[in-house]
Amino acid sequence: MKCISSKPSEERIKEAARKVFLKKGFDGTTSRDIAEEADMNIALTNYYFRSKEKLFLEIFKDLLNLYFQNTLDILNKDLDFKSKIYETIDHTFEMVSKEPDLCNFIVNEVHRSPERLVPDINFVRQVRHTKFGEQLEEEIKKGNIRPIGIENILPMLCGYIQFIFMGKSMHMRIFEIGEHEFDAYAKDHKERIKEMIICYLYN
Amino acid sequence: MKCISSKPSEERIKEAARKVFLKKGFDGTTSRDIAEEADMNIALTNYYFRSKEKLFLEIFKDLLNLYFQNTLDILNKDLDFKSKIYETIDHTFEMVSKEPDLCNFIVNEVHRSPERLVPDINFVRQVRHTKFGEQLEEEIKKGNIRPIGIENILPMLCGYIQFIFMGKSMHMRIFEIGEHEFDAYAKDHKERIKEMIICYLYN
DNA sequence: AGTAGTTTTAAATATTTGTTTAAATTATAC
DNA sequence: GTATAATTTAAACAAATATTTAAAACTACT
Structure with missing residues (x-):
């Protein structure tokens, strides 16, 4: 019942x-x-x-999952290396577009009190060992791309576009633009990030 | 007295x-x-x-100044375009190294309640019109670099490295590293950002 | 030394906080 | 339909909150 x-x-x-x-x-x-x-x-x-704390921990768990799970799935997908890069960036963009407070929330809560969130964060360790990681090593071994570790490439795929959205409020005020203009800007910047990463990796 | x-x-x-x-x-x-x-x-x-609010606003003003002023000075310096890029990135790195909570603080407070901080944020509008901005246009006109707006290049110079530090707590736990290893990682990543931006701009 | 002005203190203010209680209401099972 | 359990409610709880008070301690100047 x-x-x-x-x-x-x-x-x-x-x-x-x-x-x-x-x-x-x-x-x-x-x-x-x-x-x-x-x-x-x-x-x-x-x-x-x-308690409020217990409720928060449940919510946080859900939101951390939302923050990482889909990206994790993409990284483990059966897809070629370069397409995976594009898709990860596109997905991150979609995610933060739909839930504009998510990145600020996760980054801030983890920063403020990491200790109590450790059990949840442990789940995120999976990003270290993904199919994408294997593909990365392979591409490097083949000499297709420059040497780079997973801990360096992941922030490029996920973090850079996240920062753009985390600073949305300030950006809009500095450049005196509205929501609509910001969306166009973010979309443009996303494509630049793609090109920049590809340019960097493939020299 | x-x-x-x-x-x-x-x-x-x-x-x-x-x-x-x-x-x-x-x-x-x-x-x-x-x-x-x-x-x-x-x-x-x-x-x-x-009041607590008044005290906070004074502190915030100081910290926002710390967050932006030196960067602004560099952007307006008498220095060639490429060196300015390097110096801006290096300075941002130094700043967040010395004051590890600064970025999280600024980004989060502005995100949470931008309205009350508007008068302070207005000061930051200066980044739109700097010597660096003129140099940027010139380099583009000369065909030395690809077309890009100041609103796109500034986050590359300041934001990307900031994100690395904002996510420090989570990064350290995901990759199971300590302070010392993180510093080395961040330093490495900073150099990659430099190379990536140069690579992207100069094609 | 005494007085006026400034700074510091302990105590109290009224709100707000998270949480609990115990009664009232609703739903479920026999 | 009645007994039992689950849910909801209004009220109260103690603790913590930002802020204020009024007296004490201190300082500087005559």
């Missing part, structure tokens, strides 16, 4: 918490913020999850 | 506030944190600055 009837409420709280945590971060979020967003009684957040 | 005798206390509070705000952010910092860090009575933060 519990599972069936409680799901709507429990799910509503999680969705609300996800939304508020993403926007305000853990420190900036109050239990009442979440309850209000979910349009529910304050006590329910502690009824379904035992 | 006020100026001479109050400076030590006022300065001690600012230094403490700077330290705590940098580490914990505005939301994560309490007035007591600051007072404790400064080893002073809690009431003094409100005696010298009128």
Whole structure:
């Protein structure tokens, strides 16, 4: 009974918490913020999850998964090296476009208190050993690309475009542009990143 | 008298506030944190600055200045285009090395509540019109480098290396390395960024 | 030494925080 | 339909929050 009837409420709280945590971060979020967003009684957040901290950890786990899993899948896909580079960059772009607060949230929460998030972060260790990593070594061995480690190429594929979005607010104000213009700029910059990485790797 | 005798206390509070705000952010910092860090009575933060918010805005202004001013100076320096690229990247690296929380702080605070920081951000508009910008146009006109706008090249010079440091915590855990190894990695990556940008620009 | 002005202190302010309680309501099973 | 369990509610909780107060301690100048 519990599972069936409680799901709507429990799910509503999680969705609300996800939304508020993403926007305000853990420190900036109050239990009442979440309850209000979910349009529910304050006590329910502690009824379904035992504390704000517990609720946060669940949300964080989900969001870290969203942040990494698809990229991980692409890296392990059956696809040629160069296409994989393009697809990873495109996917990162799509991801941050759909969830504009995600990168800021993950990077900031991990930076602020890495210790408590360690068990979740461990899952991300998978990026060290992917099919893409093997392909990378192969391309280097063949002399097709310059020598480079996985820890150097991954930030190029994922991090650079993420930074553009993380600094969106400031960028828009510095260059006095609106949402629409920023999107065009980001898209353009993404293509430049692709070309730049290819240019660098293939000399 | 006020100026001479109050400076030590006022300065001690600012230094403490700077330290705590940098580490914990505005939301994560309490007035007591600051007072404790400064080893002073809690009431003094409100005696010298009128509120936590006012104190924060002063600190933020200083830190935003630290974040941008030196880069701005370099961009306006009397130096050839290519050297300026190298120097900007090197300076950004030095800056984040010395103040590891700075980028996370600035990016996060601006992202969370850009409105209240607008007056400060306006100062950063200067990056749009620098000597470097003129040099950039000239190099493009001469056909030395490919066409690119200042809004695209600046993130390459400043943002990419910043992202590496912003994700330091996660990177260290993913690749199971310590501080020392990370520094070596970051240094290496910085040189790769230089080469990549040059390679991209000069085709 | 005494006084005016500044700085520091301990204590109290009113809110807000996360969390809990115990009663009320709803749903489920027999 | 009634008993049992699950859910929701309003209210209260203690602790922490930013800020203020009013008195004490200190400083500088006559």
